[in-house]
Ligand code: PHE
């Protein structure tokens with residue numbers, strides 16, 4: 001058999017994994033999750049989830065991925081099958097293979113269908129910042145008319161997709177690794193320059209507004225607010241940990257499959273977590289919210305919601321000295337962050353074709369291109385963003401957590417805890433302390449089960465799970481107008497179902 005592609009250098013691997021994890025999640029999603037969940041109240045469950053959920057699942061996914069790669073597989077169906085075989089007969093193991101393959105395929109394709117769009121918005125806004133197109137305008141209106149401008153949306157999303165296709169088509173070591181080696185250092189440079197700018201912003205509007213107030217909002221633990229909304233805030237925090245670390249997606253496993261069988265996973269997994277968290281709480285936390293605090297004041301900053309990055313901040317850039325450059329830098333930062341994550345879901349789908357159907361990578365890349373284009377088109381055409389939000393709710397609240405749950409069931413329990421521990425330490429640069437084992441075996445899966453039940457209760461009580469979704473759900477969660485949104489929600493659910501069925505057939 002032909003030698004499987006492998007990461008050429010340790011640095012390349014670490015940058016690729018960091019690029020995978022560091023994404024729009026850090027700079028766009030984190031700030032608005034933080035703002036809409038009480039700032040300092042959010043950070044408490046966030047760090048708890050990081051420790052009890054993020055780190056354990058990260059180690060499991062690295063270990064599972066390297067194990068699969070040893071047998072020539074970079075996708076979850078075969079990986080779960082091989083590991084479950086340690087405890088089960090072929091038929092039983094196949095069931096877990098199907099579950100893993102189906103969920104990972106669903107996440108890679110559905111997540112891409114809307115996440116690539118948001119990357120496209122960043123490309124457009126980089127351009128609009130440079131030209132000053134939104135300067136002096138109502139930025140909310142500007143954003144709404146941009147997403148309604150189908151031609152522009154498809155154009156910026158399209159060039160993003162073509163570049164993704166080129167990078168992935170070149171392969172792992174010759175493509176992905178080379179691209180991230182350029183993009184990731186740039187990303188850090190941009191982020192650091194922007195943080196310096198953000199923290200030295202005085203408020204031109206009111207002297208008592210300042211970016212430092214924004215930092216205080218984030219970093220002052222707020223137990224009172226947490227108590228009031230304990231469940232809601234904790235669910236959001238744990239969901240963010242999953243999203244930002246790229247857990248429950250299949251893409252950490254996939255990247256780890258390009259390791260050699262004796263390459264370290266223990267320290268590298270921890271390094272991925274650390275690099276992502278630095279980029280999230282330190283860099284991501286010091287940008288959108290503090291900037292908004294200085295220019296828009298605490299009330300507006302906290303209300304920014306999903307639109308914080310694309311609607312509130314442009315309002316700031318147009319009034320800031322050097323705003324065109326800083327605006328462009330911000331949106332290019334988002335673009336790089338999103339791009340280096342998107343490469344991973346794209347590669348997952350190409351690996352599937354390459355390994356399961358023996359389709360040549362070059363051909364597979366453009367087959368996936370067409371597939372993702374068709375899947376993304378309804379998102380691009382829906383200017384109400386209801387369709388996007390509905391996909392996000394299923395992927396973010398269910399599929400990721402479910403997949404993470406099965407990571408533990410298969411990668412630890414069925415593979416057998418002692419095997420897992422041995423596999424995790426094969427070639428390891430560090431020893432994971434023995435007391436962490438029960439956290440991985442018991443606490444992490446219980447945490448995820450609670451998360452799943454909590455999310456279900458939440459959506460059920462909001463009327464999201466009934467056939468004709470409720471008005472409250474459409475208006476408060478999806479942000480659309482009832483009843484126009486209902487057909488879009490149904491369409492999204494049908495697409496999700498079809499994708500799950502295709503995923504099952506693949507296995
Ligand atoms: N970890 C990524 C982020 O923070 C999530 C992601 C990865 C999304 C790959 C899409 C594709 O943005």
Ligand code: NA
Pocket residue numbers: 021022023025026243244245246276
């Ligand atoms: Na991230």
